[in-house]
Amino acid sequence: MASFRAAAAFASDAATEIQLLPLRFERLGANRFLVANLVGDLLLLNGEELDRVVSLAIAPGDGLYERAFEKLLVSGKGQRSQLQLLALRLRSRMAFLREPTPLHLFVVTLRCEHSCPYCQVSRRSVDRDRFDMSEEIALRAVDVALSAPTPRIKVEFQGGEPLLNFELVRMIVGAVQERAPARNKTVEFVIASNLALLTDEVLAFCRDNEILLSTSLDGPADLHNRNRPRPGGNSHELAVAGIRRAQAVLGQSRVGALMTTTEASLGRVEEIVDEYLRLDLDGIFLRLLSPYGFAIKTKQFDRYGGREWLAFYERGLRYIIEVNSRGVCPRPRRAAEEGSVFRHSRILSTSSCVRRSLVRS
Amino acid sequence: MAEILVEFDRSTQSIGALREAAYRIIRDASCQIETAGERYLCRLTPKQGGRSTSVGEEGLRENFLDLVTDENLREKVAAETSGVRDVILALAFGALAMKQDDAGPA
Numbered sequence: 001m002a003s004f005r006a007a008a009a010f011a012s013d014a015a016t017e018i019q020l021l022p023l024r025f026e027r028l029g030a031n032r033f034l035v036a037n038l039v040g041d042l043l044l045l046n047g048e049e050l051d052r053v054v055s056l057a058i059a060p061g062d063g064l065y066e067r068a069f070e071k072l073l074v075s076g077k078g079q080r081s082q083l084q085l086l087a088l089r090l091r092s093r094m095a096f097l098r099e100p101t102p103l104h105l106f107v108v109t110l111r112c113e114h115s116c117p118y119c120q121v122s123r124r125s126v127d128r129d130r131f132d133m134s135e136e137i138a139l140r141a142v143d144v145a146l147s148a149p150t151p152r153i154k155v156e157f158q159g160g161e162p163l164l165n166f167e168l169v170r171m172i173v174g175a176v177q178e179r180a181p182a183r184n185k186t187v188e189f190v191i192a193s194n195l196a197l198l199t200d201e202v203l204a205f206c207r208d209n210e211i212l213l214s215t216s217l218d219g220p221a222d223l224h225n226r227n228r229p230r231p232g233g234n235s236h237e238l239a240v241a242g243i244r245r246a247q248a249v250l251g252q253s254r255v256g257a258l259m260t261t262t263e264a265s266l267g268r269v270e271e272i273v274d275e276y277l278r279l280d281l282d283g284i285f286l287r288l289l290s291p292y293g294f295a296i297k298t299k300q301f302d303r304y305g306g307r308e309w310l311a312f313y314e315r316g317l318r319y320i321i322e323v324n325s326r327g328v329c330p331r332p333r334r335a336a337e338e339g340s341v342f343r344h345s346r347i348l349s350t351s352s353c354v355r356r357s358l359v360r361s
Numbered sequence: 362m363a364e365i366l367v368e369f370d371r372s373t374q375s376i377g378a379l380r381e382a383a384y385r386i387i388r389d390a391s392c393q394i395e396t397a398g399e400r401y402l403c404r405l406t407p408k409q410g411g412r413s414t415s416v417g418e419e420g421l422r423e424n425f426l427d428l429v430t431d432e433n434l435r436e437k438v439a440a441e442t443s444g445v446r447d448v449i450l451a452l453a454f455g456a457l458a459m460k461q462d463d464a465g466p467a
Contacts, residue, residue, distance in 0.1 A: 020438065020441055020445075021442060021445060022439075023442070024435075027428075038446070054438055086449050086453075087450075087453035088453070094453075
């Protein structure tokens, strides 16, 4: 009577049949490595394990082979399935490259009356001629934006503080609206502003041209003002007033806010979320510092590490879930539409979690 | 803290890995790479506010050697996987390139 053969009969000469696949790694400590395959799947290995994977000193059944195989770090030689799987996932991951760019940022000035130490832009405070976009450049940029093959584009005004060059914003909006119909484009406008310079004239212009406002709100007044200094120390007061006025004139959904997490924010995530709720903002994006501009020059980026960031993020996420489970909704008018949910925007996005872990161990 | 000198044999150590390691340690030390006969001389000048004040001269040297070791491993992986990487890229995007070719010049 036939019987099953012993497991050993199915073993192969793994050393000659395994091949290494493209990988990247970062050292997280003396003997700890974060290893990523071609499409960004991650695996934690110690130094000895990494050496064994790279030198292919692994074999089916030893545990490490299975971990490396599962993460597409190794494959069987001559087997195309692993390669095809990687290729398929790579193609999906890069699918955005086939889409035309819909978002076009117009940095109309580098000047700003705030002096936030974490600013992503190397802002300037003087010399309008040198640090404002010229009309000539603006009109050329409009043509570039409208030449994008996509039927819908978004034009976002950034700075510095774009309201310091509002006349150029007005000119660009007019030029886009004039040229867009001939190219069958639908255009959405956003002004990213600290709202300190918001006037009735600006609000009326935003209302008449259906322009969205995006502002910065880092939390309660003391935290916000500490993070975002300006002459008079009243950034929070002006931002809150601006949000309220914009909500009244443009509609609640036409103004949004972003926060930036500094060292001073770390123990206060609940207060930050509460501040967003108090102002009837319907979502929050817990956002870490971006390693650009003044954030590097002032060493703000070095003030906290991956562990502190993740602890802050987890506390915030738990609190947001708790808020939602209580049925608290900052915007009763839209409760029926959105199911009374206070949203955490861009949850678990690359920027919010993984990158920080990779950059700082 | 005084300058730290780390030497490598040119016959076994690539300059590319040294340059990458020099870049990665830039927050803690500036690294000047010189050639002297059959040796590469890496002169590390610790920076104020960098980690050298806490880890000391020997710690900084070890850190640099770790970075060079890591870069050497990255070079080895890149060299050994370049062929299969091309295969994967061809599988992923080859069809798109063919479509583009078929479309002819714009």
